[in-house]
Amino acid sequence: xxxxxxxxxxxxxxxxxxxxxxxxxxxxxxxxxxxxxxxxxxxxxxxxxxxxxxxxxxxxxxxxxxxxxxxxxxxxxxxxxxxxxxxxxxxxxxxxxxxxxxxxxxxxxxxxxxxxxxxxxxxxxxxxxxxxxxxxxxxxxxxxxxxxxxxxxxxxxxxxxxxxxxxxxxxxxxxxxxxxxxxxxxxxxxxxxxxxxxxxxxxxxxxxxxxxxxxxxxxxxxxxxxxxxxxxxxxxxxxxxxxxxxxxxxxxxxxxxxxxxxxxxxxxxxxxxxxxxxxxxxxxxxxxxxxxxxxxxxxxxxxxxxxxxxxxxxxxxxxxxxxxxxxxxxxxxxxxx
Amino acid sequence: xxxxxxxxxxxxxxxxxxxxxxxxxxxxxxxxxxxxxxxxxxxxxxxxxxxxxxxxxxxxxxxxxxxxxxxxxxxxxxxxxxxxxxxxxxxxxxxxxxxxxxxxxxxxxxxxxxxxxxxxxxxxxxxxxxxxxxxxxxxxxxxxxxxxxxxxxxxxxxxxxxxxxxxxxxxxxxxxxxxxxxxxxxxxxxxxxxxxxxxxxxxxxxxxxxxxxxxxxxxxxxxxxxxxxxxxxxxxxxxxxxxxxxxxxxxxxxxxxxxxxxxxxxxxxxxxxxxxxxxxxxxxxxxxxxxxxxxxxxxxxxxxxxxxxxxxxxxxxxxxxxxxxxxxxxxxxxxxxxxxxxxxxxx
Numbered sequence: 228x229x230x231x232x233x234x235x236x237x238x239x240x241x242x243x244x245x246x247x248x249x250x251x252x253x254x255x256x257x258x259x260x261x262x263x264x265x266x267x268x269x270x271x272x273x274x275x276x277x278x279x280x281x282x283x284x285x286x287x288x289x290x291x292x293x294x295x296x297x298x299x300x301x302x303x304x305x306x307x308x309x310x311x312x313x314x315x316x317x318x319x320x321x322x323x324x325x326x327x328x329x330x331x332x333x334x335x336x337x338x339x340x341x342x343x344x345x346x347x348x349x350x351x352x353x354x355x356x357x358x359x360x361x362x363x364x365x366x367x368x369x370x371x372x373x374x375x376x377x378x379x380x381x382x383x384x385x386x387x388x389x390x391x392x393x394x395x396x397x398x399x400x401x402x403x404x405x406x407x408x409x410x411x412x413x414x415x416x417x418x419x420x421x422x423x424x425x426x427x428x429x430x431x432x433x434x435x436x437x438x439x440x441x442x443x444x445x446x447x448x449x450x451x452x453x454x455x456x457x458x459x460x461x462x463x464x465x466x467x468x469x470x471x472x473x474x475x476x477x478x479x480x481x482x483x484x485x486x487x488x489x490x491x492x493x494x495x496x497x498x499x500x501x502x503x504x505x506x507x508x509x510x511x512x513x514x515x516x517x518x519x520x521x522x523x524x525x526x527x528x529x530x531x532x533x534x535x536x537x538x539x540x541x542x543x544x545x546x547x548x549x550x551x552x553x554x555x556x557x558x559x560x561x562x563x564x
Numbered sequence: 565x566x567x568x569x570x571x572x573x574x575x576x577x578x579x580x581x582x583x584x585x586x587x588x589x590x591x592x593x594x595x596x597x598x599x600x601x602x603x604x605x606x607x608x609x610x611x612x613x614x615x616x617x618x619x620x621x622x623x624x625x626x627x628x629x630x631x632x633x634x635x636x637x638x639x640x641x642x643x644x645x646x647x648x649x650x651x652x653x654x655x656x657x658x659x660x661x662x663x664x665x666x667x668x669x670x671x672x673x674x675x676x677x678x679x680x681x682x683x684x685x686x687x688x689x690x691x692x693x694x695x696x697x698x699x700x701x702x703x704x705x706x707x708x709x710x711x712x713x714x715x716x717x718x719x720x721x722x723x724x725x726x727x728x729x730x731x732x733x734x735x736x737x738x739x740x741x742x743x744x745x746x747x748x749x750x751x752x753x754x755x756x757x758x759x760x761x762x763x764x765x766x767x768x769x770x771x772x773x774x775x776x777x778x779x780x781x782x783x784x785x786x787x788x789x790x791x792x793x794x795x796x797x798x799x800x801x802x803x804x805x806x807x808x809x810x811x812x813x814x815x816x817x818x819x820x821x822x823x824x825x826x827x828x829x830x831x832x833x834x835x836x837x838x839x840x841x842x843x844x845x846x847x848x849x850x851x852x853x854x855x856x857x858x859x860x861x862x863x864x865x866x867x868x869x870x871x872x873x874x875x876x877x878x879x880x881x882x883x884x885x886x887x888x889x890x891x892x893x894x895x896x897x898x899x900x901x902x903x904x905x906x907x908x909x910x911x
Contacts, residue, residue, distance in 0.1 A: 293718045421861040441873035
């Protein structure tokens with residue numbers, strides 16, 4: 228009886244509010260944790276940016292780029308183990324929360340959510356992509372991912388006899404990542420806001436970095452979670468998403484295709500409503516915020532599971548409670564029963 | 565001659581004494597300072613820059629690289645000669661790892677040039693020394709060429725940085741050396757840049773010495789000599805030694821400097837059967853420095869790019885939304901047509 232009550236309480240709860248609190252906690256941890264001598268690790272599946280002096284960890288993308296800045300000979304020698312162990316620890320971190328790292332832990336995601344709130348306050352209309360644009364733009368993050376693997380390799384090796392890429396590219400994605408320019412600002416560090424005239428390469432890359440920062444601010448003002456759409460971390464995470472402990476599962480037989488789930492989705496995934504055959508409904512753009520589960524009125528159509536244990540399910544009662552008409556409709560239903 | 569003729573005897577004596585004193589109090593200018601250099605000779609083509617500090621290295625088997633440094637003589641870093649260690653006794657080569665263990669480094673003489681190589685494995689500063697002792701007249705000349713080489717790879721992480729970057733000295737083996745003071749925020753990516761004020765300490769048998777003369781010579785042969793204070797310390801501010809045209813901007817360009825110091829100490833003793841009354845300590849330290857990074861960074865241009873980008877993107881979105889706005893159009897249904905249609909169908 229008690230167990231049923233707990234389950235009912237969780238299913239009726241407002242996960243979005245819980246998420247906001249978790250996001251703030253993670254933001255403080257990743258942006259200011261370093262000041263409290265917290266060091267979580269070097270291969271985190273989220274934007275814990277080492278350019279930020281208060282960071283308590285390091286994003287895996289920078290580690291991966293460093294690990295791949297080696298010659299072919301080194302890659303197949305013991306030195307190549309650095310890349311494998313780095314990837315291994317990334318996967319270990321990742322499988323615990325799966326893509327919820329994006330929805331709950333990513334500081335850049337949290338900033339985008341704050342900007343969305345600001346937009347709501349200013350009563351500005353938000354934008355969303357049509358289906359064709361969505362599919363096309365969705366591939367951009369994979370292009371970024373491939374480039375951040377190939378460019379460091381191209382800095383130490385020659386591809387097809389072509390000259391090696393300039394070392395000034397450094398960790399190429401970090402040069403354009405908004406995390407490098409924005410997150411240090413929260414620690415009062417403005418040292419990343421510059422155009423580096425050291426060489427032509429650094430000049431171009433640092434200009435792109437500032438351009439992406441402007442895109443990040445403006446884009447996420449008009450489009451919810453704008454940057455997540457182009458994020459190579461999201462692409463990399465998706466490659467391992469199937470082995471994640473945390474899962475978002477859909478029972479297509481219970482789905483009425485009302486479309487509530489896709490309407491509330493910040494990223495704008497329509498497949499979550501349209502796809503009634505897949506069980507694992509985590510798509511590459513999904514950030515596992517579980518807003519879709521909250522908005523689903525069909526009992527058991529969408530479930531959040533840890534292994535095979537349900538921890539949060541869509542219910543009619545929970546839907547009505549969260550969307551404001553809970554009491555009257557529930558009591559009416561009871562009377563009907 | 566006329567001047568000398570006109571000078572009376574006591575004056576002559578006085579001037580002579582003054583001249584002698586002048587030469588005595590002048591710092592002894594070392595004519596041949598030995599030092600380890602990271603700059604490869606022009607004919608060395610296989611040398612590559614390696615790691616964070618762009619140390620010269622040669623590639624070995626499986627792509628593993630070994631650090632290489634050459635022995636040079638002279639006080640001008642740009643023109644100093646690459647020399648070989650003379651085949652005389654008294655030269656000793658020492659190489660220490662960051663964990664202060666003596667390690668094996670190869671000191672090779674090839675083609676009239678002496679150089680040493682080693683494979684760096686540990687994170688931190690490797691110290692190399694070439695020591696030499698020789699009695700000339702009544703003076704024991706003790707010369708030490710020192711080199712500090714930082715090994716770091718970001719792949720190994722950045723833990724316990726403060727402990728790794730600290731300087732190491734070996735007074736029980738190395739009689740004289742110059743120690744660079746680490747700055748407060750020094751990390752494994754530290755590089756001296758122009759405009760930096762760097763403090764050096766002159767140590768004899770591990771003890772600071774006052775009054776030693778320290779000379780800093782930059783690659784373009786700008787030099788400055790200072791005396792060490794009571795704590796054996798002397799601070800030098802590095803000048804901007806590199807100016808280039810706009811097209812050749814490169815603040816990664818490393819310029820080398822040579823720092824050498826010396827002092828003569830009255831000390832009696834016997835070395836290898838030869839008695840001496842003075843010890844002349846000479847030591848050198850060479851490293852690279854870069855133009856100040858901030859000279860090549862512009863926050864102003866970043867601000868301009870940011871504002872421009874923001875304005876362009878916002879304007880683009882505004883125009884896009886404006887174009888997609890559907891103008892209100894009142895649609896009037898022609899009811900007569902509907903009736904006709906229905907009539908036709910009924911027919």
